[in-house]
Amino acid sequence: xxxxxxxxxxxxxxxxxxxxxxxxxxxxxxxxxxxxxxxxxxxxxxxxxxxxxxxxxxxxxxxxxxxxxxxxxxxxxxxxxxxxxxxxxxxxxxxxxxx
Amino acid sequence: xxxxxxxxxxxxxxxxxxxxxxxxxxxxxxxxxxxxxxxxxxxxxxxxxxxxxxxxxxxxxxxxxxxxxxxxxxxxxxxxxxxxxxxxxxxxxxxxxxxxxxxxxxxxxxxxxxxxxxxxxxxxxxxxxxxxxxxxxxxxxxxxxxxxxxxxxxxxxxxxxxxxxxxxxxxxxxxxxxxxxxxxxxxxxxxxxxxxxxxxxxxxxxxxxxxxxxxxxxxxxxxxxxxxxxxxxxxxxxxxxxxxxxxxxxxxxxxxxxxxxxxxxxxxxxxxxxxxxxxxxxxxxxxxxxxxxxxxxxxxxxxxxxxxxxxxxxxxxxxxxxxxxxxxxxxxxxxxxxxx
Numbered sequence: 001x002x003x004x005x006x007x008x009x010x011x012x013x014x015x016x017x018x019x020x021x022x023x024x025x026x027x028x029x030x031x032x033x034x035x036x037x038x039x040x041x042x043x044x045x046x047x048x049x050x051x052x053x054x055x056x057x058x059x060x061x062x063x064x065x066x067x068x069x070x071x072x073x074x075x076x077x078x079x080x081x082x083x084x085x086x087x088x089x090x091x092x093x094x095x096x097x098x099x
Numbered sequence: 100x101x102x103x104x105x106x107x108x109x110x111x112x113x114x115x116x117x118x119x120x121x122x123x124x125x126x127x128x129x130x131x132x133x134x135x136x137x138x139x140x141x142x143x144x145x146x147x148x149x150x151x152x153x154x155x156x157x158x159x160x161x162x163x164x165x166x167x168x169x170x171x172x173x174x175x176x177x178x179x180x181x182x183x184x185x186x187x188x189x190x191x192x193x194x195x196x197x198x199x200x201x202x203x204x205x206x207x208x209x210x211x212x213x214x215x216x217x218x219x220x221x222x223x224x225x226x227x228x229x230x231x232x233x234x235x236x237x238x239x240x241x242x243x244x245x246x247x248x249x250x251x252x253x254x255x256x257x258x259x260x261x262x263x264x265x266x267x268x269x270x271x272x273x274x275x276x277x278x279x280x281x282x283x284x285x286x287x288x289x290x291x292x293x294x295x296x297x298x299x300x301x302x303x304x305x306x307x308x309x310x311x312x313x314x315x316x317x318x319x320x321x322x323x324x325x326x327x328x329x330x331x332x333x334x335x336x337x338x339x340x341x342x343x344x345x346x347x348x349x350x351x352x353x354x355x356x357x358x359x360x361x362x363x364x365x366x367x368x369x370x371x372x373x374x375x376x377x378x379x380x381x382x383x384x385x386x387x388x389x390x391x392x393x394x395x396x397x398x399x400x401x402x403x404x405x406x407x408x409x410x411x412x413x414x415x416x417x418x419x420x421x422x423x424x425x426x427x428x429x430x431x432x433x434x435x436x437x438x439x
Contacts, residue, residue, distance in 0.1 A: 010421070010424075010425065012212065029206060029209045029210075029271075029274075029275070030209045030212065030213075031205065031209065032218060033424075034424035034425050034427065034428035035424075035427070035428040035431065038424060038428075045202075046202055046205050046206075049195075049198070049199070049202065050282075066148070068148070
């Protein structure tokens, strides 16, 4: 097998770790692997050498659909003017208990 | 896995990685530049798919790549002693440490790829000598005391350099540095503990520690790079938040940290001009031999040829593993999740 084929044969995987029970998986980085099983094993060796995780997800980077990068992007604009979605929007007398 | 560098083509880099120009208007550069400048100004992070100036991108790629290559080549001087470690305890520690160096290289290559760098291309640039690694790894490790001194001085200098980079303006690099700095702390402490143990040993062992200190002290000071007045890119890098202190500031900080440690250890740092300056509140120290530094950077250090030859051989000898893994993956499409 030519070196070029080998190169194109090792896709990029993004790695997500659950640090401990009760927490979400969090993105920690990426690595290259020939297939998902190898990606998982490499992720264990690379990202959990000191008990950093109890569960690993690996996802082929090519399979991720992401929003466009700019935080000012209109994609997020719909939530920008809806202050009434936050509890602090509502004025309640200070002597109302448990609220 | 960590002894070989996996390879891929650019098609692999999609999701978390760079496609910076997608959908951006040709004429919008001024506004984009202003947004970039404002992000830096407010101390916020630049993230992979953000617009950024080409020079920022290429400078950060170069910085991360050089750092990654240093971690990979940095496995060799200490790896040299794994088979001859004096006890099982020391051997286990040294293997863990060398494995960490490989891991650090991988974190960093991963960060460089978020900027659109290609892993295989970075590997080629190291193997062809078109990208550099830290000059410190071109010095030989002659005794087991060198393992301790590398942990104490070389990793100590690396920590000095790297802690401020945990605040790098480039998000993925900063996050990689946080992880690396945590692990470097183990590296430095194991080195210092090794040296303390040797200093409590025989006169010959104490002499080994002193000899290793003599050989690594000046090269460690060179790790911070040329003096500020010969470091033309420092101002731009500081403005971009990819460098937080000048070379000379960091070198001074390292000297100030290290002198009391040398006292505790009972070794003499090989610099007759080293002394406390109460007025400055810092230690004064002698001048570094920058001619030696330049010679080593240009490839004429004691071990440059050996390090590169070893790296190339490891890469070539790993080719069959990469080929076999790719062939296996191609034969088992189910494992790739391609069938229903």
